Amino acid sequence: MAKLTEANLVTYSPNLKVLDCTLRDGGLVNNFYFTDEFVKDLYNAAIKAGIDYMEFGYKASTDIFNESDFGKWKFCKDDDIRAIVGDNDTNLKISVMADVGRTNHKRDIINRADSPIDLIRVATYINTVPAAIEIIEDAKNKGYEVSCNIMAVSKVNNEDLMNGLKEIANSSVDVIYMVDSFGSYYPEQIAKLADQYVEIGDKYKKNIGIHAHNNQQLAFANTITSLRHGANFLDSTVSGMGRGAGNCFTESLLGFLRNPRYNLVPIMDFVQKHMLQLKKDGNVWGYDIPYLLTGVLNAHPSSAIRFIKENRTDYSKYYQELLDDTL
Amino acid sequence: MAKLTEANLVTYSPNLKVLDCTLRDGGLVNNFYFTDEFVKDLYNAAIKAGIDYMEFGYKASTDIFNESDFGKWKFCKDDDIRAIVGDNDTNLKISVMADVGRTNHKRDIINRADSPIDLIRVATYINTVPAAIEIIEDAKNKGYEVSCNIMAVSKVNNEDLMNGLKEIANSSVDVIYMVDSFGSYYPEQIAKLADQYVEIGDKYKKNIGIHAHNNQQLAFANTITSLRHGANFLDSTVSGMGRGAGNCFTESLLGFLRNPRYNLVPIMDFVQKHMLQLKKDGNVWGYDIPYLLTGVLNAHPSSAIRFIKENRTDYSKYYQELLDDTL
Numbered sequence: 001m002a003k004l005t006e007a008n009l010v011t012y013s014p015n016l017k018v019l020d021c022t023l024r025d026g027g028l029v030n031n032f033y034f035t036d037e038f039v040k041d042l043y044n045a046a047i048k049a050g051i052d053y054m055e056f057g058y059k060a061s062t063d064i065f066n067e068s069d070f071g072k073w074k075f076c077k078d079d080d081i082r083a084i085v086g087d088n089d090t091n092l093k094i095s096v097m098a099d100v101g102r103t104n105h106k107r108d109i110i111n112r113a114d115s116p117i118d119l120i121r122v123a124t125y126i127n128t129v130p131a132a133i134e135i136i137e138d139a140k141n142k143g144y145e146v147s148c149n150i151m152a153v154s155k156v157n158n159e160d161l162m163n164g165l166k167e168i169a170n171s172s173v174d175v176i177y178m179v180d181s182f183g184s185y186y187p188e189q190i191a192k193l194a195d196q197y198v199e200i201g202d203k204y205k206k207n208i209g210i211h212a213h214n215n216q217q218l219a220f221a222n223t224i225t226s227l228r229h230g231a232n233f234l235d236s237t238v239s240g241m242g243r244g245a246g247n248c249f250t251e252s253l254l255g256f257l258r259n260p261r262y263n264l265v266p267i268m269d270f271v272q273k274h275m276l277q278l279k280k281d282g283n284v285w286g287y288d289i290p291y292l293l294t295g296v297l298n299a300h301p302s303s304a305i306r307f308i309k310e311n312r313t314d315y316s317k318y319y320q321e322l323l324d325d326t327l
Numbered sequence: 328m329a330k331l332t333e334a335n336l337v338t339y340s341p342n343l344k345v346l347d348c349t350l351r352d353g354g355l356v357n358n359f360y361f362t363d364e365f366v367k368d369l370y371n372a373a374i375k376a377g378i379d380y381m382e383f384g385y386k387a388s389t390d391i392f393n394e395s396d397f398g399k400w401k402f403c404k405d406d407d408i409r410a411i412v413g414d415n416d417t418n419l420k421i422s423v424m425a426d427v428g429r430t431n432h433k434r435d436i437i438n439r440a441d442s443p444i445d446l447i448r449v450a451t452y453i454n455t456v457p458a459a460i461e462i463i464e465d466a467k468n469k470g471y472e473v474s475c476n477i478m479a480v481s482k483v484n485n486e487d488l489m490n491g492l493k494e495i496a497n498s499s500v501d502v503i504y505m506v507d508s509f510g511s512y513y514p515e516q517i518a519k520l521a522d523q524y525v526e527i528g529d530k531y532k533k534n535i536g537i538h539a540h541n542n543q544q545l546a547f548a549n550t551i552t553s554l555r556h557g558a559n560f561l562d563s564t565v566s567g568m569g570r571g572a573g574n575c576f577t578e579s580l581l582g583f584l585r586n587p588r589y590n591l592v593p594i595m596d597f598v599q600k601h602m603l604q605l606k607k608d609g610n611v612w613g614y615d616i617p618y619l620l621t622g623v624l625n626a627h628p629s630s631a632i633r634f635i636k637e638n639r640t641d642y643s644k645y646y647q648e649l650l651d652d653t654l
Contacts, residue, residue, distance in 0.1 A: 216583075218547065221547075224515075251619055265643045265646065268642035268646065271616065276640060289598065315596070319591075
């Protein structure tokens with residue numbers, strides 16, 4: 001996990017990995033109702049684009065969520081993935097996200113040898129780190145690559161965060177992700193955070209990743225800043241599709257990266273064929289003033305998502321509501 | 328012109344100036360056809376928001392451009408400005424842009440004592456620096472604050488740029504602007520560029536400014552990166568309105584700045600009243616794939632603007648056209 005700062009705008013870091021999570025974070029926009037054609041085309045585009053990992057969705061438990069309320073990528077059953085990827089005899093690896101408390105990992109995560117999935121991404125809050133480690137070790141024992149995303153760290157005091165990070169770093173996890181859940185970090189802050197994560201990553205031989213949100217139109221800037229500070233797993237979504245303000249655009253990231261294995265053209269073709277229609281169909285995501293405000297105030301975007309859904313435009317009134325709720 | 332790096336995310340830099348150029352860069356979207364109500368409301372919002380300078384448009388010569396082809400802010404006659412601002416008995420200063428070769432400065436820029444304008448912004452390419460200096464000195468003699476924007480520097484070799492910069496720094500100019508005309512700079516590059524400009528600015532006692540474009544959704548990131556590297560004149564436009572991909576959003580910038588004199592609320596109210604309608608009326612600007620591509624390739628956005636106007640979505644074909652034209 002060498003620091004990547006030796007890479008510059010002409011060279012590249014060979015151990016860099018791009019993880020496209022359009023289906024997973026984008027699924028939060030449309031309740032995971034993607035057509036099979038969409039998913040197959042995205043899979044093929046990701047392969048052609050040289051993307052390293054494609055995340056198909058959540059491994060949510062059907063004990064907790066009603067299957068009829070969501071598209072199938074909320075649950076990512078192995079058979080559903082297999083129907084898209086067959087044996088996935090490609091260089092593209094497959095990931096799913098397992099939320100602590102929302103996944104039945106013992107039952108639903110089978111041995112990797114029998115699954116099309118390569119990487120289990122365990123998502124946790126700081127107060128559920130022990131439960132996250134249980135899933136990490138279970139998935140590791142089953143043969144998977146495993147990452148851990150500690151969410152909402154912008155709300156966590158630094159001492160708790162460092163303690164949690166060390167706990168996770170002491171586990172069998174392969175990758176630890178910085179997650180800017182509220183899109184509240186500025187590049188100078190994400191640089192400092194990356195330095196802290198990378199220091200621990202170097203010590204414990206873990207990769208460090210970055211999952212950014214675009215509330216302040218800083219998702220791409222924060223992603224490449226993290227890269228320069230030693231993160232080497234970079235999350236992105238096509239057209240930035242994701243909850244609220246969305247994510248770092250896969251298009252921007254591939255336009256930036258210098259490794260010749262990455263190719264922007266298949267992603268642009270995918271945007272032309274699918275993403276424009278998705279927007280026309282009324283799926284709404286991306287930068288807007290309410291998300292800027294929750295980002296600036298380091299607040300959860302849920303009220304901003306409601307504001308947009310209700311077609312409100314009284315930004316100042318919303319800002320006052322937000323201040324009342326936040327400060 | 329002390330470096331501002333001592334400011335952090337809690338403190339602020341007292342000598343920082345925000346220049347809103349919505350009418351000027353935004354005028355390139357709608358040929359400067361803003362209603363008087365729009366301009367008056369923007370003026371009042373800028374005052375309430377604590378913005379330091381409001382740019383009304385270009386001081387273009389009626390010898391070169393046909394007045395019937397443009398709204399009045401292409402020409403910024405003193406009487407037209409005065410009709411909006413009266414004696415402008417406020418803390419908000421008024422600027423106009425004078426393009427080298429497109430302005431009759433001797434005739435149209437009168438003495439500051441008789442004008443509502445405070446700051447003349449001279450825009451030049453590197454090969455017209457001597458002509459720019461002529462306008463700078465003329466405007467200085469007439470009593471104005473004067474800045475110089477060297478455009479398209481991402482196409483200029485560094486030796487020529489440094490020589491041009493020193494020529495300008497030797498003039499009576501007050502502010503020298505970095506201009507990312509093609510939205511092609513990454514934050515790490517703009518940081519290095521800012522260091523070079525600020526070194527010269529420190530030596531010659533000049534302020535340094537930044538005017539960013541949003542082709543890669545980096546306008547805000549590049550603006551605050553420049554600030555941290557010592558730039559203290561920051562350009563922005565409401566909702567990022569500007570040619571092609573547009574500019575750094577005034578909303579984002581005011582959300583970031585910690586100086587209590589800045590206030591985001593009047594700008595949000597202005598967006599609600601005017602900017603949403605402007606978009607509904609068919610005025611198109613802001614991030615889109617074609618602008619990403621011209622940004623990545625350090626190319627002029629004109630072909631991308633045409634692509635968008637023609638409602639094309641064949642991004643890959645456009646990319647090939649652009650590669651043919653660019654490389």
